[in-house]
Amino acid sequence: MPDGVQIDERPGKGHVYWTNMGSKANDGFLSRANLDGSDMRTIVPPGATHTPKQLVLDTEHELLYCSKSARDNVEVLFDGLPEPIDLELYSNRLYWTDRGDPPFGNSLNSADVSAPLRPGAPPRGPSRDLVIAERFHETIGLTIDPAGEKIYVSDLLGSLWVTELDGSNKTAILRDAGNFTGIAFHPAKSA
Secondary structure, three states: EEEEEEOOOOOOOEEEEEOOOOOOOOOOOEEEEEOOOOOOEEEEEOOOOOOOOOOEEEOOOOOOEEEEOOOOOOOOOOOOOOOOEEEEEOOOOOEEEEOOOOOOOOEEEEEOOOOOOOOOOOEEEEOOOHHEEOOOOOOOEEEEEEHHHHEEEEEEOOOEEEOOOOOOOOOOEEEEOOOOOOOOOOOOOOO
16 A cells, blocks of 8 residues: 655656555565656565655655665664654654654654764664654644745644644644545745
């Protein structure tokens, strides 16, 4: 079951990346193909990850971040998080939703990823300093408005929330509007 998708349209790149959650425990995988569908490759094979969810491409540092991935040539930044779902990257910060159980789940999280990766370094575990907003109802979707410097979060009970980039001023802008999953932000065109 495909879940996360990222497109790299930079000259000389031209790839689409996606996750596939699989149909049973530990058979998900990550794939890549050219934008025309040719040269499809599995980059993280079945059995090397457990139900991978969303992913985000860091074109500045040539990195691909994915929630729920583990493999020898994949650097694990965080381990033991309750249930990370959606990912966004903005201004050298990785943001993610976690719909797992409290105290670290049902939350919006953020971490600085500006430092170079340290191969072999142990992954960080869940901690309060990663949580920037909490008390959602199975938080799942995430998108960032870069111009307005706002974060939008959706949850499975049908609420849409907005916060500042630091997670402050959490405000519900929709409640009981259906069962949300993903969310995307597209700025309005100026007249």
